[in-house]
Amino acid sequence: MIVIKTSEMVSFSNDFLGGDYMVMKICRKCGSLIPYPYTYCTKCQNEYNKDREQQLKESKKKYDANYNKYKRNKEHTRFYNSDEWKLLKEKYLQDQQYRCEKCEELHKKDPKHKRRVAVEVHHIKWLSTPEGWERRLDYTNLMALCHAHHDEMHGRFQKKKKRSI
Numbered sequence: 001m002i003v004i005k006t007s008e009m010v011s012f013s014n015d016f017l018g019g020d021y022m023v024m025k026i027c028r029k030c031g032s033l034i035p036y037p038y039t040y041c042t043k044c045q046n047e048y049n050k051d052r053e054q055q056l057k058e059s060k061k062k063y064d065a066n067y068n069k070y071k072r073n074k075e076h077t078r079f080y081n082s083d084e085w086k087l088l089k090e091k092y093l094q095d096q097q098y099r100c101e102k103c104e105e106l107h108k109k110d111p112k113h114k115r116r117v118a119v120e121v122h123h124i125k126w127l128s129t130p131e132g133w134e135r136r137l138d139y140t141n142l143m144a145l146c147h148a149h150h151d152e153m154h155g156r157f158q159k160k161k162k163r164s165i
């Protein structure tokens with residue numbers, strides 16, 4: 001902390017020092033001399049405020065994105081656990097005679113291709129897209145698939161990984 005004698009600046013009387021003094025300090029950023037209670041000079045303070053504003057904006061964006069993702073996951077879980085979906089899924093699998101539609105397609109082209117049992121019902125327009133969510137109970141947006149083909153549809157090639165539908 002620096003104490004300088006001043007006549008024209010805002011000052012306080014200091015009996016101990018004997019006279020009008022102003023307590024000065026150094027701007028934390030650029031090192032220029034500033035009146036005591038402040039941390040930054042005007043220029044640096046403006047920059048600091050701008051940075052801070054930007055930071056807040058970004059953290060809010062991140063928070064919103066996380067919150068939306070969280071909300072969506074919750075919505076999806078609720079949907080997959082709903083009776084509506086369970087019934088529709090069962091009905092769809094039955095209608096496909098529990099045959100993977102992708103395997104059937106490949107089997108038609110090459111009779112050597114194995115026809116695997118369908119265990120999952122896939123949304124052609126993914127549930128995670130706005131259209132997929134709109135059409136979550138739309139019969140024409142569904143596809144009966146075996147595990148392997150369902151993974152392939154979602155670009156999940158690793159085996160023994162936790163999967164979502």
Ligand SMILES: [Zn+2]
Binds near residue numbers: 032040043044045
């Ligand atoms: Zn400064």
Ligand SMILES: [Zn+2]
Binds near residue numbers: 100104116147149
């Ligand atoms: Zn298949």
Ligand SMILES: [Zn+2]
Binds near residue numbers: 123164
């Ligand atoms: Zn799927």
